[in-house]
Amino acid sequence: MARKITYQQAINEALDQEMTRDESVILMGLDIVGGTGSPGEMDAWGGVLGVTKGLYGKHGDRVMDAPISESSYIGAAVGAAACGMRPVAELMFVDFLGVCLDQIYNQAGKFKYMFGGKAETPVVIRAMYGAGFRAAAQHSQSLYSIFTHLPGLKVVLPSSPYDAKGLLIQSIRDNDPVIFLEHKMLYTMEGEVPEEPYTIPFGEANIVREGDDVTIVAFGRMVGLAAEVADKLAKEGISCDVIDPRTTSPLDEESILESIENTGRLVVVDESNPRCSMASDISELAVTKAFSSLKAGVQTVTAPHTPVPFSPALEDIYIPTPDKIEAAVRAVLK
Amino acid sequence: MARKITYQQAINEALDQEMTRDESVILMGLDIVGGTGSPGEMDAWGGVLGVTKGLYGKHGDRVMDAPISESSYIGAAVGAAACGMRPVAELMFVDFLGVCLDQIYNQAGKFKYMFGGKAETPVVIRAMYGAGFRAAAQHSQSLYSIFTHLPGLKVVLPSSPYDAKGLLIQSIRDNDPVIFLEHKMLYTMEGEVPEEPYTIPFGEANIVREGDDVTIVAFGRMVGLAAEVADKLAKEGISCDVIDPRTTSPLDEESILESIENTGRLVVVDESNPRCSMASDISELAVTKAFSSLKAGVQTVTAPHTPVPFSPALEDIYIPTPDKIEAAVRAVLK
Amino acid sequence: MSELSKEQLLDAYRMMRTIRDFEVRVHDEFAKGGIPGFVHLYAGQEASATGICMHLNDQDRIASTHRGHGHCIAKGVDVIEMMAEIYGKETGSCKGKGGSMHIADLDKGMLGANGIVGGGPPLICGVGLTHKMRKTDGVGIAFFGDGASNQGTTLESMNLATVWNLPCIFVVENNGYAEATSSEWSVSCDNYADRAAGFGMPGSNCDGHDFFAVYETAKEAIARARSGGGPSFIEVKTNRYYGHFEGDAQTYRADKEVEKVKAERDCLDMFRKKVTDANLLEHSDLDQIDKEIAALIDESVKQAEAANEPSAENLLTDVYVSY
């Protein structure tokens, strides 16, 4: 499988292939077509960063722009899912969850339980997340901990083009509501991606690097940074097990625990704010279920408990860096 | 201080006294007056469970009912706070955050930072939370982990009438946005409460029981259950330090760490869903900052990763019970 | 009125009577302490759900509110299972996990009572969209209250339905109050038709005590939606007979407000008078239904009381299809 495409192309391809395979897959969002009702070109944008470009041309009215009314168009996706469609709704930036969360967590996420099992809501919510784009406090957050906290939702954080495609196809075929989060700084990342459709099961971590000295659990864009650090330290003879859980809900506890049992040392790298975060969650896993294996306290590397600053100088120190990850690895080894 | 009043009365008294003291304190919410525009009695409800009853009679138009438009009336509270008022907005049930979260976390919580420090937003959002009322999946959640995750907000969880009054007065006088969460099952709890106004500082835990064997950190309604278990175990010679952090943001890390350093054993009791929760957060604190003191793995007692069931039989086993807390304490002592 | 067959008229009466008796009984049983939780009753508003749902078939879907029993019954949800659900029993429509505020039956096209005010209208856009994509002539009906008409989710959905030209009908059941707050105060437009116009759709209103008025108004809107003419808005002017929820002392209401409506404009009485005056049905036909329904409701309570609580395993099931 020699073909290399970007993370963004992988997402586009997954959507395209699933729409081709299954008539019930429909897309909706803000300017995911672009140009609707306008005098110029239709499909002018294909999403604010071009991720859905071309899909309107191929699939016509199954790709729909919406007015800026996230509650109602995402709610419409939820309602359509409850009627047997497989909608993929784009919430442009995950930061906008504040105007539409109810339809996601109180409706989609709870139907099955509240209705005694007699409902399925196979909706996918795609959203961009993450810092690094100089997009400031309301367009740069990593809010996946919130979705992970909420029962009834599945949460997916692809860290590579290969995972993006396989996880998105799985998300669309999955029968539960899925939050599929795309890191905006990864869109241009290239990687090998098979042309044919394939799925990656939820709840199965990817062991990105194997090692026996330290376990590093990292999410989304942080996976690449952790791997980079692991490669660097490998030259010094420090070997790290770098685990990308790929989905935070469900979580592959087993792989993480197995690794901790082997290494006895854990670093968690999470781009989100630190409180009640995935960094907390994995730390809890270690101290409740693998305490006897731990040889040192856990180290977490996260953003600080602050909004995301606009200033590039500040944003660069807001985001966890390889240096900080390396320091954390060295600290657990002390 | 012999006077005993309920948790609910304590809240009412705090609001009343602060409104009397400071003209800029105003209240808004759904039916916090009750009867607005109606042909019958005004102040007919005083809140859905009567918590604000009588305040309209005393303070008139400074207590305002709103249409069912949480984003706009809570946003109005945020905007008024940015103009120098001290609004206390009631979000009837915290479960409704899904229709108004943006104004809370992207606006109120970020103004100061985004505006380079040149803003203050002294708004208080009061909301009911918690299970036990047979109110089912959309009226029973404990969503404080979400607010705790978000920088810029302070989060308060009073566990007694005394704390409710002192923490609410502090919330109103505080210059940051505060989420003040009232457990609906505690409204009828009685306790000694001074008549005069007083404040309880944020970020100072209350040591509810002192002990040397096990640290129990518990939140909100769970504090009482933990104390009950501690009292029972005390008779067997097991002594528990029961810590009520009272505010989850800021968090009194010091008191918790000090206790763990002394006991070496930690149980966290959190009514919320388990993932990325306060149970995770406190576990992380222990394993990152007090690892060398830990003599055993941490035990957490939480609700399961499910919505809140309606059935009383199921709800009773959904909520952490004294039995489960006791089992957790015994487990960390093994 | 004359267009309805005798069968249909009997059905309409049966539906309204079922709702009424169901609600009166829940009220009584709640007062005796047999029913847990928050319960919002639909008594008084029967003609609304009935006049609208009489037009619907199983492919049509409705979204309801916290005050959902009437909509459930009108959409054909099983009454025995509903009562068990309200009691929180394992034989309930939702195995006891939902309760009064979340009764649903998707197979019947009933997308659920909803604990979130304004929760339903976005979902109904999804129903309309599904019908549109599948090129059926099905429709979606969003029932919501006057209070809910001010929720952003409702307002957005009205815009979306017009922009996407969806076969959706927005039915505001204006019973004068949202909890204790008057709709005259909380709703800023003089007339709901004005608000509909602001979202590019036709708006009309009707007397919610008169089954036939509701039926006729809905007929037009639903026909329009079925034939691709897009969404409509209907205000049903109605009254609720009980408090906002069970336990509400209702001091915000005018003196004798409900008594007066009951005496002068009760939907069951009005229906009976109209159809018997016009000699379309006999009193005895209706009395017969009254008897049947009384028995049915008795049976539902008996079965609900006798049913088991859900067993403990149920706590952890039904969260996901797979996890």
Next chain:
Amino acid sequence: MSELSKEQLLDAYRMMRTIRDFEVRVHDEFAKGGIPGFVHLYAGQEASATGICMHLNDQDRIASTHRGHGHCIAKGVDVIEMMAEIYGKETGSCKGKGGSMHIADLDKGMLGANGIVGGGPPLICGVGLTHKMRKTDGVGIAFFGDGASNQGTTLESMNLATVWNLPCIFVVENNGYAEATSSEWSVSCDNYADRAAGFGMPGSNCDGHDFFAVYETAKEAIARARSGGGPSFIEVKTNRYYGHFEGDAQTYRADKEVEKVKAERDCLDMFRKKVTDANLLEHSDLDQIDKEIAALIDESVKQAEAANEPSAENLLTDVYVSY
């Protein structure tokens, strides 16, 4: 037009010219790579912010949008600090922490550009409420776009403002597009006045290229609000000269759409023609302003480029007043 003093006319022109030159310069500097992040320019819409804010004093407050530079300048925010903010420098209005999408100056009554579409209208209800509680004659102005007019937060706020009778003005700057999507498609009402009526408030519209039209329309609405007459809605029909954000190829626009507006209805040209035709100002007065502003904008860029990045400590400050 004649009611405005020479001083005021010069002020209006200066404001519009400042906005225009500021935006043109940001456009150019962005293209050169000097400015990070998402930048949305207000060029073309100057008469809107200016015609409205000319009526305001420091106690009046406005809420803006992602396209906020023009509103800032019209409300008196310092241009030198604004430019530094857009560059992310420590001398910026927000110490470089906010950037283009979050410039604010509460002392000037500017409650912030806002990255959330529909974020401002609820805040403006709070401004109106504050004035009402304090019994001042201050007002609050919510600026928002045609796209934002469909956000639930905006719609709810219109209802709330009427119900609470707040001194708020809702100004929709209809520039024809929300990103690439046409407002003719996304806004369901034929006329924004219809939507205003649905929320119980007067609605009017005006030509957003004509400063005087905006000024007169706003005058009435603001006077009404100041005297306790409640909220109003104004549609300003306008055009944006650049893309949605910098980098937008704008293929969704009609051929020569912007060129045409620029040639025929540019707000600065129209203003100049009107005031000179009426002999209220001389061309030389205006040329003088052009020169001053060009120098000011040059200076702002020079200072912004020379200023320091915020130092690392700033990352952790300003989250709370105390913690």
